[in-house]
Structures are given as C-alpha cells and as structure tokens.
Amino acid sequence: MAALAAAMSDASRMKILCALMDGRAWTATELSAVANIAASTTSSHLSRLVKANLVTCLSQGRHRYFRLYSSSIASLLENMMGVTFQASNPSRSKVPEELLKARTCYDHLAGEIAVKLYDSLVTNGWIENDGSDLTLQGKEKLLQLGIKLDAKTKRKKCCPCLDWSERKFHVGGFLGASLLNFFESHHWIEKVPGYREVIITPKGHQGLHRHFLIDI
Known part of the structure; x- marks a missing residue:
C-alpha cells in the first residue's frame, strides 16, 4: 500500500x-x-x-x-476523488455542471444521470436491491434492448460504484460497461474528446425516458 x-x-x-x-x-x-x-x-x-x-x-x-x-484502479481513483471532494468540502457551484450531470468513470457512466439510471434499475426490479446482480427480468429486458450480457469475463457482472459527486451509487462492473457501450453506439451520448464529460443527445433523452423512465 x-x-x-x-x-x-x-x-x-x-x-x-x-x-x-x-x-x-x-x-x-x-x-x-x-x-x-x-x-x-x-x-x-x-x-x-x-x-x-x-x-x-x-x-x-x-x-x-x-x-x-484495470477497472479496479479506476475504482480506486474514483473513491479517492470522493474522499478528496468530501474532505475539502468545495462548493458544488465550483464543479462544472456538465461534469456533475454525466461523465465517464473509466468504462462506465457516472454523475447525476448515472445515479438516476441505477435507481431506475433497482426500482423496476432489473437489478437486485444491493446492486450486486441482475434479476431474471432485468436480463430479459436488457437483452431485448440489445445490451450484451453474455460475455465471458472475470469482472463482476454488476456492482454498485459510489459516485463521488452524488454520494450515491451508479452501475459498475460488466453491466456498467455494456450500458455505456450501448449508449455510445446508439448515439444516446457523445463523449467530449480529452475530457470525462459526456453529453446526452436528444435521442438519448428520448431513450432514457422511454426505456428507463429517466427525465433529464
């Protein structure tokens, strides 16, 4: 250490x-x-x-x-950011609004939108209440949407990741990466080159509301 x-x-x-x-x-x-x-x-x-x-x-x-x-290093850095953010107790107004709304956390989505997505998945019974795994209903719904879930990987299929700015959970693990890939490939989001900031497109607004009941 x-x-x-x-x-x-x-x-x-x-x-x-x-x-x-x-x-x-x-x-x-x-x-x-x-x-x-x-x-x-x-x-x-x-x-x-x-x-x-x-x-x-x-x-x-x-x-x-x-x-x-690895993703474990990304998780370590995200946790360190949370500790620093809390310890220094800066005003949220000093953090760019775009970064607070949506950003990448290595290979998955973070920020206000990601927390709303996590809450939606739990509320609709698509993932377990503790965020540790997908439910059968969740697997069916996400597969119908076209989100890949069957890749062979040593990573956790799904896990809660503490969001440093929201102080709540967003979706990590293989599911988090799959969701980010889906959002990007379907043009629901646009990454800002060289930054962690993510822009939700008009198509993304519609898709998140229609499929996940998220209002932005």
Missing part, C-alpha cells in the same frame, strides 16, 4: 491518472500536454506508473499508448 501510494504521490502523475479515467488509451505526447510537463518528464512518470501496475502500455505498430491497468 505504501509503494502504491508513493507511485501516486505526485501532482503530475495524478493528472495523468485522472486523464486516463475517460477510458481511452492516450499517447505520451497527449498526456504530456494534459499534465503540462515536458515529454522527458512524462516518460519518467509513465515508467513509474507502469512499474506500479497503475498504468499499462499498449504497442500498436510504432506507436505506444497508455491506459489504466
């Missing part, structure tokens, strides 16, 4: 980790820009993060990309 904390105990490295929370793979050049540091310094920080298994490096041809090591 001390070694992990030491690897994260640098403002520039935390900027890099937070940037990777959007779920994409970034180049060292892009991360250098977002952290506002020199390329050589970025390379050193990335080596430290890779060695600590916080970040993984993907090679594609002559290009190298970096992303978070």
Whole structure:
C-alpha cells in the first residue's frame, strides 16, 4: 500500500491518472500536454506508473499508448476523488455542471444521470436491491434492448460504484460497461474528446425516458 501510494504521490502523475479515467488509451505526447510537463518528464512518470501496475502500455505498430491497468484502479481513483471532494468540502457551484450531470468513470457512466439510471434499475426490479446482480427480468429486458450480457469475463457482472459527486451509487462492473457501450453506439451520448464529460443527445433523452423512465 505504501509503494502504491508513493507511485501516486505526485501532482503530475495524478493528472495523468485522472486523464486516463475517460477510458481511452492516450499517447505520451497527449498526456504530456494534459499534465503540462515536458515529454522527458512524462516518460519518467509513465515508467513509474507502469512499474506500479497503475498504468499499462499498449504497442500498436510504432506507436505506444497508455491506459489504466484495470477497472479496479479506476475504482480506486474514483473513491479517492470522493474522499478528496468530501474532505475539502468545495462548493458544488465550483464543479462544472456538465461534469456533475454525466461523465465517464473509466468504462462506465457516472454523475447525476448515472445515479438516476441505477435507481431506475433497482426500482423496476432489473437489478437486485444491493446492486450486486441482475434479476431474471432485468436480463430479459436488457437483452431485448440489445445490451450484451453474455460475455465471458472475470469482472463482476454488476456492482454498485459510489459516485463521488452524488454520494450515491451508479452501475459498475460488466453491466456498467455494456450500458455505456450501448449508449455510445446508439448515439444516446457523445463523449467530449480529452475530457470525462459526456453529453446526452436528444435521442438519448428520448431513450432514457422511454426505456428507463429517466427525465433529464
């Protein structure tokens, strides 16, 4: 734990980790820009993060990309954001409204809309009350919608993830990732390149209301 904390105990490295929370793979050049540091310094920080298994490096041809090591690292960062947000007790007005409404939490949706989605799934009996698993009814309904649920994975099929800004749960696990993929592929949402912010499209407003009874 001390070694992990030491690897994260640098403002520039935390900027890099937070940037990777959007779920994409970034180049060292892009991360250098977002952290506002020199390329050589970025390379050193990335080596430290890779060695600590916080970040993984993907090679594609002559290009190298970096992303978070796993969803568990993303969950750790999201929890840290929640602790920081609560400890510093900032005014919500200082947080961009768009970020509060909807954002990515690595590979699933977070923010006010995501919390409403979680509450809707519980209320309609699509997931268990504790968010630990899908119900039979939920599996049928989501499959009818075209959301993939049968992939072989070691991840939890469904789990509650504490939202740092709402202080309530949103949907994590494989279901959370599947929902985000569905929303994006069906143009219910649009990701803002380089940011965690997510925009709900007019089609998304209609779909969320029709299928999940969510009013935005």
